[in-house]
Amino acid sequence: MSIFTPTNQIRLTNVAVVRMKRAGKRFEIACYKNKVVGWRSGVEKDLDEVLQTHSVFVNVSKGQVAKKEDLIRAFGTDDQTEICKQILTKGEVQVSDKERHTQLEQMFRDIATIVADKCVNPETKRPYTVILIERAMKDIHYSVKPNKSTKQQALEVIKQLKEKMKIERAHMRLRFILPVNEGKKLKEKLKPLIKVIESEDYGQQLEIVCLIDPGCFREIDELIKKETKGKGSLEVLSLKDVEEGDEKFE
Numbered sequence: 503m504s505i506f507t508p509t510n511q512i513r514l515t516n517v518a519v520v521r522m523k524r525a526g527k528r529f530e531i532a533c534y535k536n537k538v539v540g541w542r543s544g545v546e547k548d549l550d551e552v553l554q555t556h557s558v559f560v561n562v563s564k565g566q567v568a569k570k571e572d573l574i575r576a577f578g579t580d581d582q583t584e585i586c587k588q589i590l591t592k593g594e595v596q597v598s599d600k601e602r603h604t605q606l607e608q609m610f611r612d613i614a615t616i617v618a619d620k621c622v623n624p625e626t627k628r629p630y631t632v633i634l635i636e637r638a639m640k641d642i643h644y645s646v647k648p649n650k651s652t653k654q655q656a657l658e659v660i661k662q663l664k665e666k667m668k669i670e671r672a673h674m675r676l677r678f679i680l681p682v683n684e685g686k687k688l689k690e691k692l693k694p695l696i697k698v699i700e701s702e703d704y705g706q707q708l709e710i711v712c713l714i715d716p717g718c719f720r721e722i723d724e725l726i727k728k729e730t731k732g733k734g735s736l737e738v739l740s741l742k743d744v745e746e747g748d749e750k751f752e
Contacts, residue, residue: 517554519562522593524576529568530559530596531589538595549583552590556583602648609646609655614639616656617663620716622672630669638663673697673713675739676722680708681730688729695722711739 517532532554540546549556558568573580577588597605614635622629642662647655663669680688685708695718703709714722726734 517562519596520589520593521596522589525572527568527572527576528560529573529576529585529589530562531586531593532557532559532562533590538590541590549587553586556586558582558585558589606646606648609648609652610639610644611636612652613644613646613655613659616652617659620656620671621660621669623668624670625668627672629672635659635663638667642666671716672741674716674719674741675700675711675713676719677737677739678708678710678712678726678734679737680710680726680734682706682708684730684734688726688734691725691729692722695725716741 518535518538519530520533520538521528521530523529533552534554537546537552541549541552546552558573560566560568560572570580573582573585577585579585611632614632617639618630618632618635621635639659644659644662660669660671678692682704689708689710696712696714698713699710700713701709701711723736726736
């Protein structure tokens with residue numbers, strides 16, 4: 503006996519579903535996995551590379567195609583390609599539990615990598631390994647937020663880890679060259695933003711080499727520009743002041 507498939511049903515496999523609700527109804531499109539992000543970022547421009555079919559569904563997994571009158575009521579047109587573009591751009595990507603778990607695990611690892619790359623043990627000035635940071639994140643029960651960037655979350659993690667372990671952002675090494683007249687007065691304003699002054703040289707100009715917290719860089723840069731009316735200069739000598747040792751990044 504042959505199996506009959508109704509004409510309003512289309513069977514698809516290995517799909518990424520993008521969903522949108524309009525006019526009280528749910529509409530779905532079937533895309534190739536990993537292609538939706540490429541389309542939204544502008545990397546992928548060929549719609550046929552993104553859509554498995556130019557059909558609009560009410561339920562992709564059951565293969566139920568949307569009715570023409572429902573499309574017109576919801577979108578003002580029955581042009582399925584145009585509707586697919588709207589759903590592709592503004593719809594919500596449906597992710598399976600397994601895929602979501604994999605994504606969160608990857609984000610967790612990415613956050614730990616950023617923290618390890620930007621931080622040191624303040625006593626030894628040496629970096630922590632990614633594995634150690636991952637372990638510390640698990641110890642504080644850090645929960646990944648899929649809608650926030652990994653960089654934003656890395657800053658949150660650093661704040662939380664400071665309560666449990668010796669960790670801080672690796673310092674930046676800067677050189678200021680300031681006009682002597684404004685230099686002495688400006689140095690007092692800069693002091694609260696400087697961690698360590700390594701050297702000072704008074705000549706025709708005031709030259710200071712120092713270490714700062716990276717979070718203070720913009721404030722220092724703006725202060726020097728404002729106070730010296732553009733006559734002073736700021737040079738980044740190193741982005742991270744780290745002691746080289748046996749510990750290496752994972």
